[in-house]
Amino acid sequence: MSRGTSTTDVWDAFFSDFYLRAYASEERDAAAEAQALAAARLSGCPEGGELLDVPCGFGRHCVPLARAGYRVTGVDRSGALLDEARRRAAGERWPKFSQADYRELPFGDASFDAALNLFTSLGYLGDEEDAKVLAEIRRVLRPGGKLVLETMHRDHMVRTWSDNGWRLMGEGRVLLEQRTFDPAEGVAQTTQTLVEPDGTRESRTWSARVYAATELVALARAAGFAEVKCWGGFEYEPLSVGTRLMLVARS
Template identity: 65%
Template sequence: MAADPQEMLDAFFGDFYLRVYGSRQAGDEARDQASAAARLAGCPEGGALLDVACGFGRHAVPLAAAGFRVTGVDRSATLLDEARRRAGDASPTFVAADYRELPFADASFDAAINLYTSIGFLGDEEDTKVLAEVARVLRPGGRLVVESMHRDLMIRIFQERGWRLLGAGRLLLEQRAFDPVTGVVQETQTLIGSDGARESQAFSTRVYTATELMAMLRAAGFDKVTAYGDLDGAPFDVGTRLVLVARTPV
C-alpha cells in the first residue's frame, strides 16, 4: 500500500528536516529575507504578522526581534520546539496547527508571509484552502507574501540527482522525478552520516506556475495579486524565484 501523504510530510518535517536544513538560511540571510518580506507585505511598525508555515522560526524570530507582533504557525511540534529555543529574548508566539484550519478569529493580522516554498504539499484544492484561511485571518487590505519555486524555473534547473555536504562529515543525497505536465516533483532525500549510516525520507511537491498560483489566490478571496522575482521587488521572470503579493479586499 502507498504511504499516506500526510504521514510522509509529518515524518519529513521533523527531526530529519532540522538535521538537513537547520543550519541553512540562518543569521543575516534569514533576517534580511524576513525584513524584505515584511516590507513587501506592508506590515506597519509593531503590526500583527502571521508566519505560516514558520518551521523552526528562521523568519519569525528576527521579525519579532525587529518589533513586529509575530505569530508563527506550524504543524510540526518538533520544529516549533526548536523555534522556541531559538527565539531567546525575542517574543514571537508559536502555535501548533494545520494551516488549513487556523485557530484565529477573522481579521486578526495586518500581514502574513509564506516563504521558502511552504505551499504545494497538499494538492490544488487543499492548498487553496490554506490560502483561503490566510485571507480569512487578514484584516481588510492586508497582504500575504508567498515566496516559492515555480514550474518554469524548475524545468530550467531540474536535476535528477544531487549531493550536498552538510558539515561534520555528513552528506545529503537528493533524488528526484519531475512531471512537467502535472508540475509534481517526487523527491527522496537520504542523509548519510559520518559513520556511513543512512536515513531517507520521501515527499512530493506540486510546483505551480505563476498563473496557477495567482488564480488560486484570487479563488481564495484575494482581490489583487502582483508577481515579483524576489523579495526586494525585482521583476518576475522564468529564471527567478516567484514572489506573489496578494491583498484582501478593502
C-alpha cells in the first residue's frame, strides 16, 4: 500500500534541477565523503570491491568512494542528477553509472559485494514498493554481502519535529520547509520552497513514508535478508530517539 506517498511523477519533478539547486552545494561535500567512507567500512566491502550506491543522486557519495579505490556503480532514476554525477566523476574509470528505477536494477544476481542506500533514500513509494527495492538490492548482492541503509526514523523525527523551518543551501539560496506528519500512517508531507538570491521562488510538495526501526527491519526481513541489525551511527553507536538509523542487512 502507498499510505499516501507521492507518485513517481511527483518524485521525478523533485529530483531534477530543483533538487540540484537545493542540495548540490559543495559546502556539504566533505561531510558526505566522510559518511560514505564510514558506510563502506560498515558494509564490510573488501578493498577494491564491487560496491553499489543506490540511489546515487548527483554523486556526492559514489565519487569519493571511487577515489578511495572501490569499484562503485551508481544507479539513479534521474537523468539530471546522473549528468551532474558524471560531471563530478570527471571521466574517471570509476564510478560507473546506470539510469534505472531501483525497483528493477539492471544487473545480474550476485553482482556486488555490498550496497549503500544513504541520506533517507527509501520511503518514497510506500511499503510494498519499498519492499521491492530492498528485494532487488538483496538479489544483486553476493551471498553474505551487506546493505547499509542510513535514514531518518519515525521516533527521531517525532522528537525533533517542527512544522516549519529554513536552511541556507549555499550560493545565497534559502530553502523553506512546511511540514505535516500523520503518525498513524507514518507519512510526512513536506512543501519545500527554494528562494533564489534574486528573490524568485519555486516550490515542490511531496509525501514520504517515515518508518519506525521495527517496521524497516520487518521490510528487510521480508525482502529476504538473513540478518538485520540497527545502529545509531556508522561506528556502531546505539540506536535511540536522538540518532538517525543505520540499518545493516546481510544477504
